[in-house]
Amino acid sequence: MSGNCARVPRFPARTFEEAVQCLCFCFMFLPDSIGRPDQYLYPLYRKDLSSGVLTRQCAKERLQELFIIVNGFTKFNHRWADRGGESHFVVGGYTKAHEDGFNELSELIIESMMELNLCRPQVSLRWTEKTPRKVFRFMMDCERRDRRRRIAFVNDEPRLKTLMEIAGLDFETASDYIMVGCNEPAFQGSISLGGNTVNILRSLLNALDSNRVLYCGTFDEFYDVYEKELFRDLEKILDDTNHFNLRRAADINILSSLFLDGCIESARSATRGGVKTPSTCADLMGFVNVIDSLSVIQQFVFEERQVSMSGLIDALKNNWKGAETLHAKIVRSGRFFGNADELSDSMARRFTNSLYKFAYGKKDLFGTPLRYGNLTGYITHYANYGKLTGASPDGRYAGEPLKFGSGQSNGYDRNGSTALLSSAAGMDPSGIMGGNTVMNLMVDASVTSSEEGFGKLVTLVETFFKMGGLHIQLSHVSPEEMIAARKSPEEYQSLRVRVSGFSATFVKLDNTIQTELIHRTGHSEV
Structure with missing residues (x-):
């Protein structure tokens, strides 16, 4: 040595x-x-x-x-x-x-x-x-x-x-x-600049709070109102991120700059954009909530006309109180993302195309093109933002966590793992979500315990990638096992679960995160 x-x-x-x-x-x-x-x-x-x-x-x-x-x-x-x-x-x-x-x-x-x-x-x-x-x-x-x-x-x-x-x-x-980090793409000898996490569900709720949506005669007109609200928020986040990077540039960070490509040649530190190939990404919290909410609005307000726009807005303001029948209909028959359903899948593509439309040609302070993702990392923003976000058209109650990553929860993906991965694989034809994007798949331990089931799982994930899926990570813990661990934590000190881009000991997570994990849909067949 x-x-x-x-x-x-x-x-x-x-x-x-x-x-x-x-x-x-x-x-x-x-x-x-x-x-x-x-x-x-x-x-x-x-x-x-x-x-x-x-x-x-x-x-x-x-x-x-x-x-x-x-x-x-x-x-x-x-x-x-x-x-x-x-x-x-x-x-x-x-x-x-x-x-x-x-x-x-x-x-x-x-x-x-x-x-x-x-x-x-x-x-x-x-x-x-x-x-x-x-x-x-x-x-x-x-x-x-x-x-x-x-x-x-x-x-x-x-x-x-x-x-x-x-x-x-x-x-x-x-x-x-x-x-x-947890799941952020970057380059060797370079730097990944994060720090811009956006609650995009809030943009939709803000659009619903405006009187403009009451005069929308078609879903396309409504979507235009939402898109403008979304773009305003994304522009503000980009501006805030640039100001944050300006403040961070006050720290020269000499040691890291010695190890990163381009800093010596450009005579600028890593914090001042001196690296050769920087990477940046904005993480969109509530990604699937937005897709599902838009699908519900198109289905229930404009196509089936089961509720008026004002009626839906009132239900949300009252956190679904007094609108229990409507809530039950939405949860039971809504056309949600993750079911290989053309309405929700096309909505996902429309939404990611809107992101591409906004980001095309835009760069951050250091000249890096914009990309998006839906990772939360160690700071569980999807739960924290959820606490501050009102009820949403997808049936979510005020204060509940936002849905995480590109997956589903609460049993909304009813057609199995193949349909879920099919929806996720086709959601982003533009590639704008090529940043910190995460797909969690909950698989029952019985699937991987047999060679036949394991072989099917290998084929499923491989097919997901061949269809264009970007990322996947697996959990093999059943909801029943997590419920038992919550009741008797001393007996489950070694139970590990996938949370977002990281894994953790289940009994050491806070109650909100434990509940969200339990509600993620598990798949006993692949």
Whole structure:
């Protein structure tokens, strides 16, 4: 070790062990994603194996030492100590030569991580159209066996489309993207600028509060009113974000700027837009609530005429009190997202096209094109915003959490997992939601306990990606098990669940989040 430390990071690594030691130092200096270790470590790994100076077992031990350092950076008594999410990295994905990058080192990295009972780091497999079935099955098998719920899956095809067509990057640059934090796309040697989380359901409720909607004779007229309200809010958020970044620019952050590409060349710190390939994204809370609410308005107000616009507005103002019959009809027969229903699926496409219409040609303070997502991260904005948001047309009561990510809850996805994933895969033809987008799928443990069920699940997720789905992460905990854990927490101290972009110990989550997780629809068949 002393020889390694004398060499790196002052000089370039010559061996695999020196490279891992350098990576440890760099992580200590700038503790975040370790990027694509299966790509940048692979040449030295192959060279040292071939020359006989390294064995597979020795490489595994060095990788495990790295993971222990990564996990230990978050202090054991920190309030987020048991949550996996930060220190995210990726394996697989396209290489610059347009080939699938999953290699023997990728497999060793996953094997090394699986042998450690640690919360972090979290890893995502970057799936490509060239990913071998056996590789995908291997990663899915690791995911089902992982007690710490550290593995997620992202699809290179729609992500690269977004990065090239919307962000304007070439394939060589775009193909080197990574995942950071809970589930944010970024680039090695660069920076991800967040901080702009938007409650887009509020925009819809504000539109309903205006007298203009009472004079809308068609749904298209109503949608135009809402779109204008949405665009005003998105413009304000962009302006607020730019002001926030101006304030942040007061911090030069010298150390991070030394490690990030472009800062020295541009003579600007990372906080002042000096990095070569920055990434930015606005996270839209209430994404599915908006789609469902718009679908309900079209169905019940303009098509079936079961309620007038003023009648619906009154029901919302009274939190559905006195309108219980209408509420029951909406919950029972509403055409909600996640059911492969043409009304709600077309509404999702219309909404994401509106986002594209707003964002096209717009850039943030540092010249980065806008992208959107629906991730909440460690700060559970969907619950916090829900507490401050009134009742909505989709049947949600005032104060209830907003729906999370691209999925459904409360049993609204009635047609099974295939329909849910079909809706999610086709919701964004423009690619504008190619930012921090998350799809949670609750799968009953009985599905993965049998080889037949597991094989069907592998096919389901693979098909989801072939249809254009961007991201998926799985939970294998039933509502009954979570209810039992709530009643007897001392007996379920090791029960791990997927929350948003991270996993956590169920009994350590607050009551609101526990309730929301219990209400997510579980699928016993795939």
